[in-house]
Amino acid sequence: MSLTVVSGLPAHVLFVHFVIVLVPLSALALVVCAAWPGGARRLGLLLPVLALVTLASVPLATHAGEWLEEHVDGDALVRKHAELGDGLLPWALGLFAISAVVWWTARRSAPAPDGTSGASWSPPVLLRGAVVILSLAVAVGAVVDVYQIGDSGAKAAWHDNYSKTATQHGG
Numbered sequence: 001m002s003l004t005v006v007s008g009l010p011a012h013v014l015f016v017h018f019v020i021v022l023v024p025l026s027a028l029a030l031v032v033c034a035a036w037p038g039g040a041r042r043l044g045l046l047l048p049v050l051a052l053v054t055l056a057s058v059p060l061a062t063h064a065g066e067w068l069e070e071h072v073d074g075d076a077l078v079r080k081h082a083e084l085g086d087g088l089l090p091w092a093l094g095l096f097a098i099s100a101v102v103w104w105t106a107r108r109s110a111p112a113p114d115g116t117s118g119a120s121w122s123p124p125v126l127l128r129g130a131v132v133i134l135s136l137a138v139a140v141g142a143v144v145d146v147y148q149i150g151d152s153g154a155k156a157a158w159h160d161n162y163s164k165t166a167t168q169h170g171g
Helices: 011-035 037-043 046-070 076-085 088-108 125-158
Strands: none
Touching: 011 037, 011 046, 011 088, 011 125, 037 046, 037 088, 046 076, 046 088, 076 125, 088 125
């Protein structure tokens, strides 16, 4: 298996599904954990690890997409899809960076093991609010970007490639 072809098929078709699932999942987890520190403590290291896997999936899909772009007849729709795809990496990086901050903050402000409120540090309310707003902005931006990229990819792949009426088979 290479990073461009899997079982004779373009790997991009497989890898984009990781992105389509992981970006919204990471975005949702980030917003929930930023708004609810108890959720961040419960998820623990899973939050930044999920965001890191999401971040890694983006260049994997992009690389496979660039290979595929070189092996199909190029048209304006394919070029638009490729351009949009190149813009997802900063969003995924933002998801990872903020997830790491949310995890670290929740870890530092965790209650003492005996259940008392002996947290070593508690973030100011204004800082928590800013992190929630930033998390929401990056999450929405990432999900909207994935939607736009996917929509343009579907249009590039399917335009003029199917019949608007059912075809008759056998009979």
